[in-house]
Amino acid sequence: MQAWRNYYQIYFNIKQEYKRIKNMKKYYIKNAVKNIGQLVTLKGWVHEIRETSNFLFIILRDSTGKIQLTLKKSESTSNLVDIAKTLHHEDVIEVEGVISKSNIARLGIEMIPYKLNIINRAKHPLMLDVTGKINAELSTILDARFLSLRRDDYYSIFKIQSELVKIIRDYLYQQGFTEIFSPKIIKFATEGGAELFKVQYFDTEAYLAQSPQLYKEMCAGVFEKVFEIGQYYRAEKSHTPYHLSEFLSFDVECAFYTYNDVMDFLESLLKDVISNLYSVSNEYFNKLGVDKINLDYKFERIKYDEIILMLNNYGLKWGDDLTSQYLKIVEEKIGKKFFFIIDWPTQLKPFYTYEHENNNQITKSFDLNYGSLEIASGGERIYKSEDLINKLKKIGLKLENFSIFIKALESGSPPHAGFGLGLSRLLMILTGRKNIKEVVLFPRDVERLIP
RNA sequence: GCCCUGGUAGUUUAGCCCGGUUAGAAUGUGAGGCUGUCACCCUUGCGACCCGGGUUCAAAUCCCGGCCAGGGCGCCA
Structure with a gap:
């Protein structure tokens, strides 16, 4: 009988504890600090610990911020101090306590x-110091991305x-x-130029897409204005x-737009999006300590x-x-700002780019x-099938690889333009970083496939 | 793929040129101490010369090769 009672008691205790945990509201630190005098539960990570003879200070971090836990040893239970x-x-800890104002805590x-x-x-x-007191090299930062993100x-x-993408959307x-x-696994390595990654696709070979180009063009022939934010691949051994090798691209394609329309659109998009971003993500830019770029000018063409x-x-x-060494000279001459370089020679632009009517040596x-760094390229696309067929023949690309795309152009294709x-x-540019790997969560390059 | 520079505790770094030290420091981590600390502080323990070959009595140090990293170039719809 006594044994049963004990079992019941244990069960009861566990049940009570379970109920307590289940009902306990987890506060995010950002919200908790507004609840002065309230009893709250926080869950998060131990960011720093400092101890003096009478006090123990723990800096607790969660995804929304940091707060100091202050333990006065003489006024805490010995159990709490021991833990x-x-x-x-x-x-990773869970802590219940009272939020209070302090003149001393920073x-x-x-x-x-x-x-x-x-x-x-x-x-x-740990693989690196999360508090940032001891800096780490880029390669360590990337190996330990799960820590460096903290x-x-x-x-x-x-x-x-994250905010940038949301604002663009x-x-x-x-x-x-x-x-x-658009699909990232494609049949033909058709666009020439860049090396593509080959993949085994059931019983046949396929490639990883280097851009959504032809797909977004086909979609613009229906939805008129389309965009895609996605990752694309190129197998160039670039250092x-x-x-x-895997990069994030923002692509736009618009029916009945000229390349000047697209430039107008891109310019106002960047101006609106970035100024919006600066106000929404102000605290993050402050933490980075990076200057906000000035956009109060017309982008030169x-x-x-x-x-x-x-x-x-x-x-x-x-x-x-115009390779980077030349673009650096251009940057010295006109400054670190946004500008368009327009009307490129035909042989420097992809086959689907329209030439000027009065001069087939240059394209629309x-x-x-931004200074020497190319961040987007675009133009007006060939939308008449006979023009595309002539162009493909001229540069020696196989027509049969483009048969579906040619059919699309022959099925009522509007003039269109876009950019990537x-x-x-x-x-x-926005975060003032000098290596693209710093701003990609888990970058892929010639050497790096992990993590 | 080419050129330059580098690879030392978990991390960051000194030593290397001019070979022989107990391989130094910061941070971390273990123990102890300490005025509410905030890059806390103090004492003390732990922890490292990228891999392979060569030269030499002796290599972290000099030479060769490899791998890796950063920068520059090339490649790059």
């Missing part, structure tokens, strides 16, 4: 804890990225765009601070010909590509640069 003394960086707010549970201990040593700076970068939806999702003239002392001749095309923008490059 708190075993804490380490990045242990944040002005602290929590006086009375109950503390360790949910999961972190195993030490640093204020990297956390801020990816919160900014909102902006485009508001303007009547349709969001599309530069602004190329990756400089002809490729004019750039060549500008660089005529540097051994560049008409028809040469543009790049958007390197979203991570834009994020680099």
Whole structure:
């Protein structure tokens, strides 16, 4: 009989404890600090610990902020102090306590804890220092991305990225765009130029898409204004601070737009989106300590010909590509700002780009640069099938690889124009980072496939 | 793929040029102490020379190769 009673008691206790945990409201630190005098439960990570003879200070971090837990040893239960003394960086804990104002705590707010549970201990040593006191090299930061993201700076970068994408989406939806999702596994490596990744696709070979180009064009012939934000692939063995094997692209295509219309649109989109971003993500830009870029000017539209003239002392001749070394000179001359380079030579632009009616040597095309960094390129596309067929023949691409696309152009294709923008490059500019890998969560390059 | 620079505790770094030290420091981590700390502080323990070969009595140090990293170039609808 006694045994049964004990079992019942144990069951009752467990049930009560379960109920307590289930009902306990977890506060995010951002909200908790507004509840002065309230008893709240916080869950998060041990960011820092400091101890003096009479006090134990724990900086608790969650996804919304940080708060100091202040334990006065003489006024806490010995159990609580004992548990708190075993804490380490990045242990996951749950703490109940009262939020109180403090003239001494640097944040002005602290929590006086009375109950503390360790949910999961972190195993030490950690792969890097999360508090940022000891900096880590980029390669360490990437190897330990799950930890480096807990640093204020990297956390801020990816919160900014998230807001940026949201603002772009909102902006485009508001303007009547349709969001599309094109396939990333494709049959033909058709666009020439860039090397593509081969993949085994059941019994046949396929490729990873380098862009949504032909798909967004086909969709623009229906929805008129479409966009896609997605990842694309190229198998170039590039070793530069602004190329990756897997990159994030923001693509737009609009029926009945000229390339000038698209440039107008892109310019106002960037101005609206970035100024909106600055107000929404202000705290993250402050944490990064990066200057906000000025957008209070008209983006110049400089002809490729004019750039060549500008660089005529540097051994560049008409028809040469504007590689980064030349663009750096351009940046020195016109400054670190946005500008378009327009009307590129036909041989430097992809086959689907329309040439000028009165001069087939140049195209209705543009790049958007920020200083020496190219962040977008676009133009007016060939929409008449006979023009495309002639072009494909001229540059030696196989017509049969494009048969479906040609059919699409023959099925009532409107004139259209669009662009592709390197979203991570834009994020680099906004966050003042010098290597694109810093602003990509888990970057892929020639050497890196992990994590 | 080419050129330059580098690889030392978990992290960041000194030493390397001019070979022989107990390989130094910060941070971390273990123990103890300490005015409400806030990059706390103090004492003390722990923890490292990228891999392979060569030169030499002796290599973290010099030489060669490899791998990796950063920068520059090339490649790049």
